[in-house]
Amino acid sequence: MLKKILISLAVICGACFTFIIWIKGLIPPQEQDFSNTTASELRYLQQGTDVKRGKVLAVVTSTEVMGNSTKSTGYELTELARPYYVFTANGFVVDIASPKGGKPPALIDKGDMGPFDYAFLNDREAQQKVDNSIPIDQVSAGDYQAIFFVGGKGTMFDFPDNTDIQTLVRDFHKNGKVIGAVCHGPAALANVTLDNGEPLIAGRQISAFTNEEELFLIPDAAQRFPFLLEDRLREQGAIFQSGPAYLEQVSVDGQLITGQNPWSTWLAAERMVEAMGYTPRPRQITPAEQTVELLLAYEQQGYEKAREKLQKLRDRKDLDRRLLAMHGMVSAMRWEPGKTLDIIRLLSKSQE
Structure with a gap:
């Protein structure tokens, strides 16, 4: 009996493996090379030069390695490049900060890269800002209309307990300014408390990378990370809003805008522009x-x-x-x- 069960399991596993390989074969190759794209070639980015609406601060992680492992990490380049250009096209100057300052580690997945992402890599001004990110303890909240926390698994290690980040978030909240985050970026909000001792996100609608998405990609995520992001946000009283895995989901709760995953980045940034009182520039x-x-x-x-x-x-x-x-x-x-x-x-x- 055991032998028959093992044989059956082997057949099923073999069939599943063959099926997955077949589906992989359906994935077409990248039809166009965007690696040499420049910002000047993208019509959307020619907007925003006629108005000056202030500044937005984008915050990225400084973490290079996941915990005690040897697995490299950092910020997700697509989650920085796309909001950077949304804010720029809508008349805002974007500064980039990180917990340690200097050049932060980036995660680049070429399978996710499009023309805007490569334009960002080829943008001298943008790369100058990345390579010389402002140390978070040197940031003055009064200089900015909004703050945006870029995703990337590294944020799970250096965002939640960073007192300078917590101070900035409280300052933006008190002054009614826009706070945005996407994917793992909401880790910056996980441990922020208000003057009355209540969690900032208690009773607030929040989206972030879900347990479902996390555990599918990293089955032992609960051991690798200090906590699972969805769990921590719920523990802090957030009204956690999740959409289908790996698809767009953005929550807007007043001046707090959060996106579930990388596919939510464009919309999250444009909702932030709306929260700052402007109609986002048209974009294909x-x-x-x-x-x-x-x-x-x-x-x-x-x-x-x-x-x-x-x-x-x-x-x-x-x-x-x-x-x-x-x-x-x-x-x-x-x-x-x-x-x-x-x-x-x-x-x-x-x-x-």
């Missing part, structure tokens, strides 16, 4: 955002609505088929056969 959404919208339609309304949305696309190049295939692979790994097949159907139709 990216193929990745278009794909996220398609997947959200599927999650919220089902396959037929997603198929209808796909059919309305004028140009299939407006869709990131690699991201769509990756979601199919994630569904397969999580043993969601119905969802996996639906995404494969959408992927197949996207190639028609």
Whole structure:
């Protein structure tokens, strides 16, 4: 009996592995090389030069290694580059700070990189600010209209207990200024208390990287990190709002704007512009955002609505088929056969 069970398990595992490999084969190669893109080539970035609306502070982690491990970490480049350009295009000067100052460690995933991200890497002024980030203890809150905490797993180690960050957050809160964060960036809010001793985020709507997302990528995350971010935010009394895994979800609670994951970054930054009292400059959404919208339609309304949305696309190049295939692979790994097949159907139709 045991032998039969082991053989059956081996067959099932082999079939699952073959299926995942097959889905990987559906992921098309990067069709365009954006590595030499410059800011001057992107029309959206030519906006914002006609007005001066003040300054926004972006804060990144200084942590290079995850805890006691040898695994490197840092801030997510896409979660800095995209808000940097949203704020710039909307008339704000962006300064960059970090707990230690100087050049912070960056995480660059080429599979997630688009033209704006490469433009940021090729932007001399932006890179000068990154390489010489302001030590957080030298920042004056009065100089800024908003503060934005960039994500990256390193934030879990040097944001929550940093007293200078806590002081800044309290100052922005007291003066009704905008506070934003995305993905692991809300770790900066996790331990902030007000003058009355209450947690800043108690009773506030918050989104951040969820336990579901964290544990899928790092099964032993509870041992690697000081805490799981969703758990800590809930413990502090936050009204935690989560959307579907790895899709866009942004919470707006007055002047507090938080995004769940990297795919929430564009919207979080634009909601911050709105919270500062301005209408965001028009921007053509990216193929990745278009794909996220398609997947959200599927999650919220089902396959037929997603198929209808796909059919309305004028140009299939407006869709990131690699991201769509990756979601199919994630569904397969999580043993969601119905969802996996639906995404494969959408992927197949996207190639028609």
